[in-house]
Amino acid sequence: MADEQGTEARPNGRKVREGIVVSAKMDKTVVVAVVDRVQHRRYGKTLQRTKRLYAHDDAHDAREGDRVRVTETRPLSKQKRWRVVEVLERAR
Numbered sequence: 001m002a003d004e005q006g007t008e009a010r011p012n013g014r015k016v017r018e019g020i021v022v023s024a025k026m027d028k029t030v031v032v033a034v035v036d037r038v039q040h041r042r043y044g045k046t047l048q049r050t051k052r053l054y055a056h057d058d059a060h061d062a063r064e065g066d067r068v069r070v071t072e073t074r075p076l077s078k079q080k081r082w083r084v085v086e087v088l089e090r091a092r
Contacts, residue, residue: 014072018088019053021066029080030057032070055082065091 010016019034036049054077055070062068067089070082 010071016069016071016085017053017082018067018069021062021064021068021091022052024057024062024064028057028060030055030062030068030084032068032082032084034070053082054079055084056080057084062087063091 017032017034019032021030022033023031032053032055034051034053036051038047038049039045040047053070055068056073056076062084066087068087069085071085072081073083075081076083
């Protein structure tokens, strides 16, 4: 699973992923939907698996619909394990 689309490992060993912000209603927290393409073991059909990651956005920079890059970090709360690194593309 190391060759998943949108996942790459940095020299520090932390995962970096790209996704779409689906909620920015919390204070300093955004919800990022990350889509992974996985092949079914038996049938070989390509499936899309979506994960919702809670990410820390200290600068309140990301808005709903933006495409962002997030990186793995230490646990910041019960569900937050990711941090917004940059906004790649703004929503229209």
